[in-house]
Amino acid sequence: MTRGLDPLERYYGSMLGLAIGDAMGAPVEGLAPGMFPKVTNFSGGGVNNIEPGEWTDDTALAMCLAESLVAKNGFDAPDAMDRIRQWWRAGYWSCREIAFGIGTTTQAAIEYYEAEGAPFSGLSTESSASNGSLMRLAPVPLYYAESPKDAIQFSGDSSRLTHAARLCVDACRYYGALIVGAVQGVPKDELLAPGYSPVRGVWLCQPLTGEVENVARGSYWEKAPPAIRGRGDVISCMEAALWAFASTDNFADGVIAAVNLGEDADTTAAVYGQLAGAYYGISSIPDGWRDTILYRKKIIRLAERLYQASRELAGK
Ligand code: MG
Ligand code: MG
Numbered sequence: 001m002t003r004g005l006d007p008l009e010r011y012y013g014s015m016l017g018l019a020i021g022d023a024m025g026a027p028v029e030g031l032a033p034g035m036f037p038k039v040t041n042f043s044g045g046g047v048n049n050i051e052p053g054e055w056t057d058d059t060a061l062a063m064c065l066a067e068s069l070v071a072k073n074g075f076d077a078p079d080a081m082d083r084i085r086q087w088w089r090a091g092y093w094s095c096r097e098i099a100f101g102i103g104t105t106t107q108a109a110i111e112y113y114e115a116e117g118a119p120f121s122g123l124s125t126e127s128s129a130s131n132g133s134l135m136r137l138a139p140v141p142l143y144y145a146e147s148p149k150d151a152i153q154f155s156g157d158s159s160r161l162t163h164a165a166r167l168c169v170d171a172c173r174y175y176g177a178l179i180v181g182a183v184q185g186v187p188k189d190e191l192l193a194p195g196y197s198p199v200r201g202v203w204l205c206q207p208l209t210g211e212v213e214n215v216a217r218g219s220y221w222e223k224a225p226p227a228i229r230g231r232g233d234v235i236s237c238m239e240a241a242l243w244a245f246a247s248t249d250n251f252a253d254g255v256i257a258a259v260n261l262g263e264d265a266d267t268t269a270a271v272y273g274q275l276a277g278a279y280y281g282i283s284s285i286p287d288g289w290r291d292t293i294l295y296r297k298k299i300i301r302l303a304e305r306l307y308q309a310s311r312e313l314a315g316k
Pocket of ligand 1: 022057
């Protein structure tokens with residue numbers, strides 16, 4: 001039962017949960033499930049030669065968005081895109097001196113932005129419907145949690161910076177709605193009920209596209225691995241993250257379930273961690289994990305600024 005949590009605990013949990021999922025999954029990114037020993041803690045290695053507790057592009061880009069929201073007092077597409085570009089070109093908010101782990105759709109958007117100067121630079125083709133905007137989503141619904149309608153709108157807009165495919169935009173709208181609900185302390189059975197929204201009737205006025213709606217109706221309840229996969233397309237990713245959240249009852253078990261799906265493990269677990277961290281709160285995350293994550297204090301400070309900004313927005 002998580003109803004009585006202080007909302008600030010949920011902000012810390014969501015941002016740290018994202019980073020923890022990213023860092024725990026990164027060493028097995030790209031590996032098929034069963035092709036690596038079961039992951040139950042931070043480890044090192046993998047395609048990006050990760051140090052234990054080090055996170056990747058997922059967290060770096062979420063921090064870019066978070067900084068932009070608090071610096072500009074709201075979602076500001078050119079500023080957000082500038083920071084995303086700064087990450088790639090200059091290592092802004094990267095764990096390392098240079099950025100690493102960029103996805104092809106994000107790279108194409110940055111290059112288009114540099115050439116054309118239009119902040120909404122995401123491709124809209126079906127083949128570009130990857131999980132690269134969902135993985136960095138949390139700061140947007142956290143910032144607008146007191147204004148759920150805006151949270152849903154700007155969750156979709158934040159996707160369009162780099163991922164404009166309808167599947168990506170709608171996945172972010174729905175997942176943003178879930179994060180708002182989690183921050184508000186909505187119980188899990190209500191949150192995962194078909195078509196949950198913190199705004200009554202929003203999916204009737206602005207429907208979710210078919211495959212996103214299918215997940216929102218609870219496609220993952222009927223499935224288990226290997227039908228659930230940690231692939232890089234946005235639908236598989238959201239379904240896998242929600243499966244991990246639905247099939248466990250605490251932060252740690254869910255993140256372990258997400259990571260051990262392999263494939264795009266860092267991102268599946270980062271998507272899980274945003275929602276689960278908001279739902280269970282920071283105190284539910286094992287101490288050893290909280291202490292190991294790189295730049296923990298900077299992440300916490302930014303989560304706090306998002307919380308303060310959300311309160312100011314609501315006039316509290
Ligand atoms: Mg990554
Ligand atoms: Mg990834």
